[in-house]
Amino acid sequence: MRLTQLSTLSLLTAAIGLSLTSTAQAARPPAPDLSNSEFQQCLDGLKNSSKFRSVDSFTFNNYRPSQPDPSVIQSLNYQPEFQKDVWDYLSALVDKERVEDGIRAKHQWRDTLRQIESRYGVKAEHVLGVWGVESNFGQTLGKKPLFESLATLSCFDRRQSYFQGEFANALKIVQRGDIAPNDMTGSWAGAFGQTQFMPSTFLELAVDFDGDGRRDLVNSVPDALASTANFLDNRGYRTGEPWGYEVKLPDGYWAASDRKNKKSMSHWRNQGLTLADGRPLPYDLNSAGLLLPAGIDGPAFLVGKNFDTFYSYNASENYALAIAHLSDLITREDSSKTDFITAWPTDDPGISRQQAKDIQQALLDAGYDIGGVDGIIGDNTRTAIQQYQTSRGIFPADGRAGQKFYRTIIGSAAPRQSQYGNQYGQPVGNPSINSQPLNPAPADRMGQLIQRQTTTPNVYSPQPSVQRTIQPASNNGNIRYRRVTNSDGSVRLERIN
């Protein structure tokens, strides 16, 4: 859930990184030493301030924290050491596991979703997409006590005024009896429940859909789903419209990513755009803007107003794209392939949460102290990967957990072909691309896949290009490719140097 004007990094941590905190300790500033007497003095002041006028003193005193929580100030000032590529971000948020969980949830809550659709006009799968990305279908709600977090943020460091309002709103929620005080836990910044609403959003938009008189976004799935639909409706959702489409740009087309610059579908048709599979663009979007999350060479999308309502949930285009893509896969009820039709411009695609867990377990087994296995590649895991790469001469030692590193550390146990790419970690879907490795992974250079080649010669034929890549690795392990459409309509990748 959106935190107005906090940095993007904080947004990410607040919204999907509920458990990033467990693996991100290494990159954090040290916990500040917060004075409790200053904290208590601050709370005394707040109690009598206008923001807390409608909070009764019983409620205030009852839930007033006895100590500040310095860890939330750490989180507020946290700067990740590593930047995340969009394909890493998407592959963790939209993986086979989440699609299957979503399909199950769709069947389980079919009647409720149908009622929600008829009341709010929001497509069931769009609600499910938000639910899946926000809280993993109610499984990841955040465990930080909200009153401690919000009271601490109200009294120290940046943005105190904003958090004072949210602290007051959180108290109003328990005062009204919507949510039990013990259930008031969430992200460090105060987003909570299955919808990960901030308290102010809760007061504005939460609804009681199961009719028990309480808006319980923690324990009631109908309340949570209906509140999500109400949120999207409130942000301008257009009933009956898709969020948008993956599209194919005509050869040689150049454009900047500009989602907000919406044009009619006729305009885009005239520009030569088609659906990604080549079919003509439908006319069921009122208007759409072009979204290019990885630039002109990666997957391209035309997105309409409903995409913008996903965006308003967390002020991140990649985040909205995860919701959009997840909702499509749940609609299709197909978890077998979670890639887009156009490959990301990388030869080293991202990994699923299960693969992240496998990597973490392998690192633990190899003696790296990364805490626990949670499937979230945080700074601790990335630091360990970097150390592992450095110690074994793997280039680049960038700490990134992609398909190449997965194969390196998992070795021969890794599946040869997966939804995330071919056995070389390259995008699947085009036979001319997959018949031979474009850029064998570090693992190949280390002899692992080369050895496999000798035992299963039909995987690919030895090529001079393969031999070349056995040469000492360049320091650029993240080779980029440009997609070029041949005259016969097929697509090839050209390496960009």
Ligand code: CA
């Ligand atoms: Ca209820």
